[in-house]
Amino acid sequence: MYTAYDNLCFTGHTHMQVWRQGSYNWAAYSEYNRKTDHEVYTPLSILNLVIHGQKRMYDGQRIHHLHAGDVFLIPACSLVCSEILGRKEGYASINIVLQDEWIAALPPSAEVEIATRQLAPQPHWQNFSAELLDAFNRKSSLPANYVTQKALQLMPATALQMLRRSLSSELPVQTIGEELTTPIQIEDLARQSYMSKATLKRRFQQRYLKSPMHWVWEKRLERSSFLLRTTTLSIQEIAYSNGFENIPHFYRLFRRTYGMTPREWRSVK
Structure with missing residues (x-):
C-alpha cells in the first residue's frame, strides 16, 4: 500500500546522495540498476528530474x-505509483522538495485540477538539471531557497497555479490510500474528514474537479494498473483486492x- 515519501528515502536504490537541513532531506540524487516499484503518498510537493x-x-x-x-x-498530498523500468541503462533522477513557504x-x-503533470522538457530544465547534478557530483550542496526559487521561476503559470492550490487540503488522502482495499462510502470519507457530506463534495470538486467517489474509483484503477505491471497476481485477484467486486465491470x-x-x-513492453 501507499507509503509516505516524506524524507526522500525509499528502498531499491543502488546509490543515493541527499542534501539536508538538519535531519530533514530536501533534495536527493538516486540511482537504480534494476526494476523497482513504489506506492507513494507525498505530503509535500516534489519536482522529479529524470537524468537517465x-x-x-x-x-x-x-x-x-x-x-x-x-x-x-x-x-502535495498525492497518491501515486512509481514503476522504474529495469532497462540496461539503469535509472537515475533528482528529487527536490518544493518548500511550502515559497x-x-x-x-x-483560479480553479484548476490538482494532479501530477509532466512539464515540457525545455532547454532551461536541462541546464537546471545539469547544475544540480554537477553539485551532487562535487558533493557540494546548493542552498534550498535558491533551488526552490529557481525551480518555481522555470515553471509555467499553470503549474504554479496548481501548486498554490495544492496547499489547501483538508482531505484524508493518506487514510483513503490505506483503505482502498475496503468498501468506502461517502459517509466514511466525510467522517474521516470531520466535515459534512456537502462540504466534502465541495472540497473534492474544488481540488480534483470531480466527486469524492469518482476520485476513489480512479485511485483503485491506478493501483490496479500498477499491480498488473509489477506483480504476478491474477487479474481477478488484483480487481478484488482493489474494491472491484464485479469483474466484467x-x-x-x-x-x-x-x-x-x-x-x-x-503484456505491453
Missing part, C-alpha cells in the same frame, strides 16, 4: 511514461479509462 533511464508514474486515469530529460511535478507566497489561483471500466483490456496492458 525510464519509469512510469501512475496517477488515476493518467499513466506517464518518463524518459531521460523529462520533468515531472507531484503536488509556494504559499505565489498569487492565489472492472474490465469495462479499465478499457474505457486506458484504451485497452487489463490483459493487453499487462
Whole structure:
C-alpha cells in the first residue's frame, strides 16, 4: 500500500546522495540498476528530474511514461505509483522538495485540477538539471531557497497555479490510500474528514474537479494498473483486492479509462 515519501528515502536504490537541513532531506540524487516499484503518498510537493533511464508514474486515469530529460511535478498530498523500468541503462533522477513557504507566497489561483503533470522538457530544465547534478557530483550542496526559487521561476503559470492550490487540503488522502482495499462510502470519507457530506463534495470538486467517489474509483484503477505491471497476481485477484467486486465491470471500466483490456496492458513492453 501507499507509503509516505516524506524524507526522500525509499528502498531499491543502488546509490543515493541527499542534501539536508538538519535531519530533514530536501533534495536527493538516486540511482537504480534494476526494476523497482513504489506506492507513494507525498505530503509535500516534489519536482522529479529524470537524468537517465525510464519509469512510469501512475496517477488515476493518467499513466506517464518518463524518459531521460523529462520533468515531472507531484503536488502535495498525492497518491501515486512509481514503476522504474529495469532497462540496461539503469535509472537515475533528482528529487527536490518544493518548500511550502515559497509556494504559499505565489498569487492565489483560479480553479484548476490538482494532479501530477509532466512539464515540457525545455532547454532551461536541462541546464537546471545539469547544475544540480554537477553539485551532487562535487558533493557540494546548493542552498534550498535558491533551488526552490529557481525551480518555481522555470515553471509555467499553470503549474504554479496548481501548486498554490495544492496547499489547501483538508482531505484524508493518506487514510483513503490505506483503505482502498475496503468498501468506502461517502459517509466514511466525510467522517474521516470531520466535515459534512456537502462540504466534502465541495472540497473534492474544488481540488480534483470531480466527486469524492469518482476520485476513489480512479485511485483503485491506478493501483490496479500498477499491480498488473509489477506483480504476478491474477487479474481477478488484483480487481478484488482493489474494491472491484464485479469483474466484467472492472474490465469495462479499465478499457474505457486506458484504451485497452487489463490483459493487453499487462503484456505491453
